[in-house]
Amino acid sequence: MVDITRLSSSDMHFEQALDNLLMFEATQDATIDQAVLQILAAVRERGDQALIEYTRRFDKLEVASIEQIELSRDRLQSALQSLDASERSALELAATRIRSYHEKQVSESWHYVEADGTLLGQKITALDRVGMYVPGGKAAYPSSVLMNAIPAKVAGVQELVMVTPTPAGELNQLVLAAAAICDVDRVFTIGGAQAIGALAFGTGTVPKVDKIVGPGNAYVAAAKRHVFGLVGIDMLAGPSEILVICDGRTDPEWIAMDLFSQAEHDEQAQSILLCPESAFLDAVMESINRLITTMPRQHVIRASLENRGALIKVRDLEEACTIANRIAPEHLELSVAQPEQWVKRIRHAGAIFLGRYTCEALGDYCAGPNHVLPTSGTARFSSPLGVYDFQKRTSLIQASPAGAAELGRVAAILAKGEGLAAHALSAEYRCTK
Amino acid sequence: MVDITRLSSSDMHFEQALDNLLMFEATQDATIDQAVLQILAAVRERGDQALIEYTRRFDKLEVASIEQIELSRDRLQSALQSLDASERSALELAATRIRSYHEKQVSESWHYVEADGTLLGQKITALDRVGMYVPGGKAAYPSSVLMNAIPAKVAGVQELVMVTPTPAGELNQLVLAAAAICDVDRVFTIGGAQAIGALAFGTGTVPKVDKIVGPGNAYVAAAKRHVFGLVGIDMLAGPSEILVICDGRTDPEWIAMDLFSQAEHDEQAQSILLCPESAFLDAVMESINRLITTMPRQHVIRASLENRGALIKVRDLEEACTIANRIAPEHLELSVAQPEQWVKRIRHAGAIFLGRYTCEALGDYCAGPNHVLPTSGTARFSSPLGVYDFQKRTSLIQASPAGAAELGRVAAILAKGEGLAAHALSAEYRCTK
Numbered sequence: 043m044v045d046i047t048r049l050s051s052s053d054m055h056f057e058q059a060l061d062n063l064l065m066f067e068a069t070q071d072a073t074i075d076q077a078v079l080q081i082l083a084a085v086r087e088r089g090d091q092a093l094i095e096y097t098r099r100f101d102k103l104e105v106a107s108i109e110q111i112e113l114s115r116d117r118l119q120s121a122l123q124s125l126d127a128s129e130r131s132a133l134e135l136a137a138t139r140i141r142s143y144h145e146k147q148v149s150e151s152w153h154y155v156e157a158d159g160t161l162l163g164q165k166i167t168a169l170d171r172v173g174m175y176v177p178g179g180k181a182a183y184p185s186s187v188l189m190n191a192i193p194a195k196v197a198g199v200q201e202l203v204m205v206t207p208t209p210a211g212e213l214n215q216l217v218l219a220a221a222a223i224c225d226v227d228r229v230f231t232i233g234g235a236q237a238i239g240a241l242a243f244g245t246g247t248v249p250k251v252d253k254i255v256g257p258g259n260a261y262v263a264a265a266k267r268h269v270f271g272l273v274g275i276d277m278l279a280g281p282s283e284i285l286v287i288c289d290g291r292t293d294p295e296w297i298a299m300d301l302f303s304q305a306e307h308d309e310q311a312q313s314i315l316l317c318p319e320s321a322f323l324d325a326v327m328e329s330i331n332r333l334i335t336t337m338p339r340q341h342v343i344r345a346s347l348e349n350r351g352a353l354i355k356v357r358d359l360e361e362a363c364t365i366a367n368r369i370a371p372e373h374l375e376l377s378v379a380q381p382e383q384w385v386k387r388i389r390h391a392g393a394i395f396l397g398r399y400t401c402e403a404l405g406d407y408c409a410g411p412n413h414v415l416p417t418s419g420t421a422r423f424s425s426p427l428g429v430y431d432f433q434k435r436t437s438l439i440q441a442s443p444a445g446a447a448e449l450g451r452v453a454a455i456l457a458k459g460e461g462l463a464a465h466a467l468s469a470e471y472r473c474t475k
Numbered sequence: 476m477v478d479i480t481r482l483s484s485s486d487m488h489f490e491q492a493l494d495n496l497l498m499f500e501a502t503q504d505a506t507i508d509q510a511v512l513q514i515l516a517a518v519r520e521r522g523d524q525a526l527i528e529y530t531r532r533f534d535k536l537e538v539a540s541i542e543q544i545e546l547s548r549d550r551l552q553s554a555l556q557s558l559d560a561s562e563r564s565a566l567e568l569a570a571t572r573i574r575s576y577h578e579k580q581v582s583e584s585w586h587y588v589e590a591d592g593t594l595l596g597q598k599i600t601a602l603d604r605v606g607m608y609v610p611g612g613k614a615a616y617p618s619s620v621l622m623n624a625i626p627a628k629v630a631g632v633q634e635l636v637m638v639t640p641t642p643a644g645e646l647n648q649l650v651l652a653a654a655a656i657c658d659v660d661r662v663f664t665i666g667g668a669q670a671i672g673a674l675a676f677g678t679g680t681v682p683k684v685d686k687i688v689g690p691g692n693a694y695v696a697a698a699k700r701h702v703f704g705l706v707g708i709d710m711l712a713g714p715s716e717i718l719v720i721c722d723g724r725t726d727p728e729w730i731a732m733d734l735f736s737q738a739e740h741d742e743q744a745q746s747i748l749l750c751p752e753s754a755f756l757d758a759v760m761e762s763i764n765r766l767i768t769t770m771p772r773q774h775v776i777r778a779s780l781e782n783r784g785a786l787i788k789v790r791d792l793e794e795a796c797t798i799a800n801r802i803a804p805e806h807l808e809l810s811v812a813q814p815e816q817w818v819k820r821i822r823h824a825g826a827i828f829l830g831r832y833t834c835e836a837l838g839d840y841c842a843g844p845n846h847v848l849p850t851s852g853t854a855r856f857s858s859p860l861g862v863y864d865f866q867k868r869t870s871l872i873q874a875s876p877a878g879a880a881e882l883g884r885v886a887a888i889l890a891k892g893e894g895l896a897a898h899a900l901s902a903e904y905r906c907t908k
C-alpha cells in the first residue's frame with residue numbers, strides 16, 4: 043500500500059497542511075559552493091588546461107589533447123543515422139511540432155513616428171551565442187535537447203554550443219541525434235561546473251557565450267548562479283510537480299498514471315490530485331496501489347508519492363481553481379468536462395493540459411509547447427522557456443528638432459527637480475527650434 | 476584640466492586598453508551580505524516588529540505603531556497638489572508619453588487549432604502584486620517612480636506596493652507626486668534590506684509580492700539577490716554608462732554636456748566618445764575643460780571622467796559600430812548624419828539615441844522608452860525594463876481524441892527511449908482512437 047497523504051479542504055488546519063506539503067527549501071550546500079568557486083576560478087585562469095584536468099578527474103575521461111573534447115557534426119549525423127526508424131521519426135516529428143509552436147513566439151521590431159517627426163520603437167535582436175548544458179549518463183534526455191535548442195534556433199541565435207559530460211567516454215546516441223536534428227553548431231564533451239565556467243569565461247577551445255540554458259545537477263546549478271550577471275542564465279529549476287484537477291469522471295487509472303509520470307522523475311517530485319468526489323479519490327488510490335507494482339521505477343514513485351504527494355478532496359471545481367492559483371503549479375491538468383470554462387479561472391501555472399485526453403506526457407515530448415517550465419510556485423512571476431529568452435530588445439529614440447525642443451524643456455524641468463544640472467543643460471542645448 | 480584617457484583604435488594594445496577601461500567588478504561585500512542575511516531572517520521571523528526596530532535604527536525614524544509606516548493615498552494626492560504648475564505638468568506629460576510607449580509592449584494571449592482539433596497556445600496574465608523600491612534621501616528620483624510603476628500598471632498588475640525610506644521622516648514631494656500620478660496602490664516608508672524582506676516574505680502589515688523592482692544601494696541589491704527565486708527581481712544594475720559615436724559634425728559643447736550628464740550620476744559612471752576626427756576629440760576636450768567649472772556636480776563629473784571616461788579616435792564609423800557591439804553599452808548616442816544607416820549595424824545596446832538632437836537626457840525623463848536599461852555589457856543578453864517584465868505566460872495544450880492518439884504514440888516512443896515507463900503508459904492510455 044502506498045501511504046499517500048489524504049486531505050480535505052474542509053479540514054480544520056487545511057491551509058497549514060497545504061503549506062507544509064508545498065514547502066521545499068532548495069538547500070544551498072556550502073561545500074558544493076566552495077568547490078564550485080574553486081573550479082570556476084581555475085577555469086577562468088587556466089582555461090583548457092583546467093578543463094582537461096577536471097574532465098579527467100570527474101568524468102574519468104583521459105583527454106590527451108584538447109581537440110578531443112569536441113565532437114564533429116559528422117559524429118552527430120552518424121548518431122542520427124544509427125537510430126531505428128521509429129525513434130528517428132518520433133524525434134523528428136517532435137522537433138517539427140516544437141518548431142511550429144515556437145515560431146509563433148518570435149517578436150518583431152516595431153516603431154512609430156509622432157506628428158513632429160520623432161521616432162520611438164524597439165529593435166529586437168537574437169543573442170549572438172548561447173551555451174546549452176545537457177546532463178550526461180542516466181539523466182541524458184534527448185527531449186531536453188529539443189526543448190532548449192529549438193527556441194534558440196528559432197530566435198536566430200547564430201551559434202549554439204552544447205556541452206555534455208560523457209563519463210568514461212559513454213556517449214548517448216539519442217542525445218547526439220537530437221543535437222543533429224536541432225542543428226546544434228558545436229558540441230563539447232565536458233560537464234559540471236567546469237563546463238559552465240568554460241562557457242561563461244571562454245577558454246582557448248570553448249567560446250564564451252552570452253547565455254547558458256539547460257538543466258544540471260547541484261554543481262551545475264551553483265555554477266550558473268555564480269556566473270549570472272556575466273552571462274544570462276535560464277531559471278534555476280526546483281523539483282518537478284503536477285497538479286491534477288479532476289471532476290471524478292476520468293478513468294481513475296489514467297489519473298493514477300499521470301501522477302506516476304511526475305513521481306517517477308525523482309523522489310522530490312510532487313504529484314497532487316484535487317477532486318470534489320471522495321469516491322473517485324478512493325478509486326484513484328486503489329489504482330495507485332494496483333498499478334505501482336508494475337512500474338519499473340516503483341521505488342522512486344513510491345518515495346515521491348509518500349514524501350510529497352497528496353489526494354485532496356475539495357468542495358467543488360471552483361475551489362480547486364483557487365487552490366491551483368495558490369500553488370501556481372508547474373504542470374496543471376484540467377481533467378474535467380468543459381475545461382475551457384475552468385481555464386479562465388487559472389491565473390498561475392507553467393502549462394495547462396486541458397481535457398481528459400491531454401496528459402502531461404504529451405507536453406513533455408511532442409505537443410509543441412516547451413517542457414522547461416517554472417517550478418516551486420515561480421509561475422506566479424515567470425514563464426515557460428521560449429523564443430523570448432533568446433531575443434533581447436533595444437529601445438530606439440530619434441527626436442526631430444521640433445520634438446527635441448518640446449521634450450528638452452520637459453526633461454530640463456524634471457532634471458532640475460532631481461538636482462542633475464548636466465542632464466538639464468544637455469537637453470536645453472537641443473531646444474533650438 | 477580634466478585628465479581623461481585618450482586612446483586610438485590603431486594603438487598597439489588598444490584591445491587590452493579597452494578591456495581595462497570597461498572592467499568593472501561588482502564587489503560582493505561579505506560584511507554587507509552577512510548583515511543582510513541577518514536582517515532578512517529577522518523580518519521573516521518577527522515581521523512588523525523587526526521592521527519597526529530596523530526603521531528606528533537605520534532611518535532614525537520613531538514608529539510608535541506599525542500603521543504609521545503607511546502613507547495614505549490622500550497624502551500622495553496632496554503632494555501632487557503641492558507642486559508648482561510647471562513641475563506638475565512636466566511630470567504628467569512624461570507619464571503620458573511613457574504610458575503611450577509602453578502600451579505598445581503589451582503581449583496578448585494567442586492560440587491555434589490544428590486540423591484534428593488539437594489546440595495549442597499561450598495565455599498571458601499580469602503579475603498579481605509587485606513591490607517597487609524607491610531610494611530615499613538624495614537619490615530619490617521621481618523619474619524612477621514613473622519608469623518602474625507605469626509598465627507594471629500597463630501590464631495590469633492588480634496591486635503595486637511602493638517602499639521608500641524617509642530618513643528622519645523627510646518626505647520627497649516629487650516622489651510622492653509621481654506615485655500619485657502612477658496610481659501606486661500602497662506606499663510604506665521603509666527602506667533597506669528590511670523593506671526587501673517585508674515585500675518578499677510579507678509581514679502583518681506589508682503584503683507579500685510576486686516581484687520586486689527598482690534601484691537601491693548595496694544592501695538593497697544584496698537583499699534582492701538573496702530573495703530571488705522566492706520572488707522575481709529585475710536586473711541588478713551596475714554603474715550607468717554612455718557611449719557616444721560622433722562623426723565630428725555635432726557641436727562639441729553638446730557632446731561634452733552629454734558625457735557630463737552621465738558622469739554626474741556618480742564616480743563609477745562611464746562616459747566614452749568614439750570619433751574618427753582627432754580635431755573634434757580635441758574640441759570636445761576643450762569644451763570639457765571650459766564647461767566643467769560651471770557644473771554644480773563638477774567633483775563627481777571630474778572623478779567619473781578621470782576614472783572611467785575616454786575619448787577614442789577610431790578609423791571610421793564602421794569601426795565605431797564594431798566597438799559599440801563589443802561594449803554593448805547601456806546608452807548609445809549616434810550623433811551622426813543619417814543615423815538610420817548606422818543603427819542597423821548595432822546589435823547590442825540598451826537604448827539607442829539617433830541623431831544630433833537626441834540626447835540621452837530626453838530618454839531619461841520623457842521620450843517614452845524606459846530608462847531602466849541593462850548595464851555592464853548585459854545588453855548582450857537582456858532588455859530594457861518593460862511591460863513584458865510584469866506579464867507572464869502559461870502554455871495551453873488541449874489534445875483532441877485524434878490528436879492524443881497520434882501524439883501519444885510519439886510521446887510513448889520517446890519516453891521509452893528515456894527510460895520513463897509511466898510517461899509512456901500515461902500517453903498510451905489516451906491512444907484510444
